Amino acid sequence: MSTPKPPLHILIAAPRGFCAGVDRAILIVEKAIEKYGAPVFVRHEIVHNKFVVDALRAKGAVFVDELEEVPSDRPVVFSAHGVPKAVPADAAARGLDFLDATCPLVSKVHRQAERQVDAGRHILFIGHAGHPEVIGTFGQVPEGFMSLIETEAQAESFVAPEGRELAYLTQTTLSVDDTSTIVEILERRFPGIAAPKGEDICYATSNRQAAAKVIAARSGAVYVIGAPNSSNSLRLVEVAERLGTKAKLIQTADEIDFDWLEGVQTLGVTAGASAPEILLRGVVDRLAVHFAVTEEEVRTAQENIAFKLPRDLAVA
Template structure:
C-alpha cells in the first residue's frame, strides 16, 4: 500500500548558480582543451565545485596545486580566483604557455591594489585568510603593503603607523552585511581611510545574497547548493541562518539530510556562483521523490553580464 506524498512548496531563488566569471573560467578550460588537446593543466581548482572539476577532469584537464607539477611543453590555466604575480612570471621563465582565467572583477581588485601601493597607500584588505583570492591579491603587491582584516574585532584592534595613509579593499565573495560592518568600523576609527572607487564585492555575490534574503522569511528550511570551500556559497547559508531560517550547504542531492529537513511546508533552494543549474534540478528531483512538490522561482534581479574570453583563445 502506497501512502500519498506530503506536499512541499519549493521557492527557488533567482539569480543563483553560475556567474559570468565562473562561466568564463569553465569555457576557458573547454576551449583550451579543444585548441591544445589534452592534457591541459589547471593550477588550483578552476572554480570551487567538485562536480565541475570532475567533469573537466574527465575531458582531459589535470588539476595541480603548484606550477612545478606542470610538465614542460604543456599549457597551464590559472584559476578564476587569481594568482600572485610570481606565478605567471615563473611560467614565463619556464617557457610555459599559460592562460589566465582570473575573474575580471578579481583582476580589477588586483589593479586597484597595485595602484594604491604605488601611490604610497597601505591597504587594509577585508577577506578570509587562506582563500585563494586573498592569496592572489596579496601577491600583487610587495610584502607588507597590505594587512588582512577578517572580522569587526580585527578592525577594532588593528594598529597602523600612519592613519592618513590608509585605504581598504575587499575580497569579492564576502557577506555584504559583515563587510559593511567591518568597513563602518574602519571608517569610524580612521576617518580619512580611502575607499575603493566602486564596490569590490561582486555583483553576483551581492545579488545571490539579496535573493536569499527575499525568500528566507517564507521558508522553514533553506538548501544551498555549493562546495564547502566556496566562499560565496557559505555566505548564502549564513545569510539564511541569520534571518532565522535553518540552512544547510550541500554539494549534491545525495547530501540532503532528510531527518534534518523533516516535513516542512516550504523549502528554499539556491546555488552558489560555482554550482551549475544541473545540480539544482538534481536536488529538485530528489525532493520530488519524497514530496508532492510545487515549484516557484522568485526573481530578485535579472543578470546579463558576460565576460569575453582571453584574446589568445579567440585569435
Template structure:
C-alpha cells in the same frame, strides 16, 4: 500509492553560475580544444567538485603548483586569481599559460597596485587562506597590506601612518558583515580611502539578496555549493540570519532528511560555482518524497558577460 506530503519549493533567482565562473570553465574547455589533452590547471578552476570532475573527464589535470606542469603543456590559472610570482615563474620556464582570473578580481588587483603606487597602506577585508586573498596579496610588495577578517580586528590594527590608508575587499564576502567592518574602519580611520565602486561582486550581492527575499517564507533552505566556496557559505549564513535554518550541500545525496523533516516550504539556492544540473538533482530528490510545487522567486536578472582571452578565440 503512498500519498506524498505537499511541499512548496522556492528556487532563488539569481543563483548558480556567475559570468566569471562561466568564463573560467569556457577557458578550460577552449584550451582543451586548442591544445588537446592534457591541459593543466593550477588549483581548482572554481570551487565545485562536480565541475572539476567533468573537466577532468575532458582531459584537464588539476595541480597544486607549477612545478607539476610539464614544460611542453599549457597551464590555466584559476578564477580566483594568482600572485604575480606565478605567471612570472611560468614565463621563466617558457610555459604557455592562460589566465582565467575573474575580471572583477583582476579589477581589485589593479586597484591594489594603484593604491600602493600612491603610497597608501591597504587594509584588505577577507578570509585568511582563501585563494583570492592569497592572489591579491601577491600583487603588491610584502607588508603593504594588512588582512582584516572581523569587526574586532579593526580595534587591533597597528599601522605606521594611520592617515594614509585605503581599504579593499574580497569579492565573495557577506554584504552585511563587510558593511559592518567598513563602518568600523571608517570610524577608527576617518580619512581612509574607499574603493571607487564596491569590490563585492554583483553576483555575490545578488545571490545574497535573492536568499533574503525568500528566507522569511522558508522552513528550511538548502544551499548547493562546495564547503570551500566562500560565496556559498555566505548564502547559508544569510538564510540563517533571516531565521531560516540552512544547510550547505554539494548535491542531492548530501540532504539530511531527518534535519529537513516535514517542511511546508523549502528554499533552494546555489553558489556561483554550482551548475544548474545540481539544482535540478536536488528538486528531483525532494520530488521523490514530497508532492513538489516549484516556484522561481525572481529577484534581479543578470546580463553580465565577460570577454574570453584573445589567445583562445583568435
C-alpha cells in the same frame, strides 16, 4: 493503497548558480583543450566545485597544486580566484604557455591594490585568511603593504603604520552585511581612509545574497547547493540563518537529509556562483520522490553580464 506524499513548496532563488566569471573560467579550460589538445594543466581548482572539476578532468584537464608539476611542453590555466604575480612570472621564466582565467572583477581588485600602493597607502584587505583570492591579491603588492582584516574585532584593534595613509579593499565573495559593518568601523576609526572605486563585492555575490534573503524569509528551511570551500556559498548559508531560518550547505542530492526536513512545508533552494544548474535540478528531482513538490522561482534581479575570453582563445 499507497500513502500520499506530503506537500513541499520549493522556492528557487534567482539569480543563482554560475556567474559570468565562472562561466568564463570553465570556457577557458574547454577552449584550451580544443586548441592545444589534452592534457591541459590547471593550477588549483578552476572554480570551487567538485562536479565542475570532475567534468573538466574527464575532458582532459589535469589539476595540479604547483607549476613544478606542469610539463614544459603543455599549457597551464590559472584559476578564477587569481594568483600572485610571482606565478605568471615563474611560468614565463619556465617558458610555459599560460592562460589566466582570473575573474575580471578579481583582476579589478588587483589593479586597485597596485594603485593604492603606488599612491603610498597601506591597504586593509577585508577577507578570509587562506582563501585563494586573498592569497592572489596579497601577491600583487610588496610584502608589508597590506594587512588582512577578517573580523569586526580586528577592525577595532588594528594599529595603523605611522606616517602612512590608508585604503581598504575587499574580497569579492564576502557577506555584504558583514563587510559593511567592518567598513563602518574602519571609516569611523580612520576618517581619511580611501575607499575602492565602486563595490569590490561582485554583482553575483550581492545578487545571490539578496535573493537568498527573500526565499529564507518565506521558508522553513533553506538548502544551499555549493562546495564547502566555496566562500560565496558559505555566505548564502549565513544569510539565511541570520533571518532565523535553518540552512544547510549540500553539494549534491545525495546529501539531502530528510529527517532535517521533517515538518518543513516550504523549502528555499539556491546555489552558489560555482554550482551548475544540473545540481539544483538533481536536488529538486530527489525531493520530488519523497514529496508532492510544487516549484516557484523567486527572482530579485536580472543578470546579463558576460566577460570576454583571452584573445588567444577568442577564435579557438
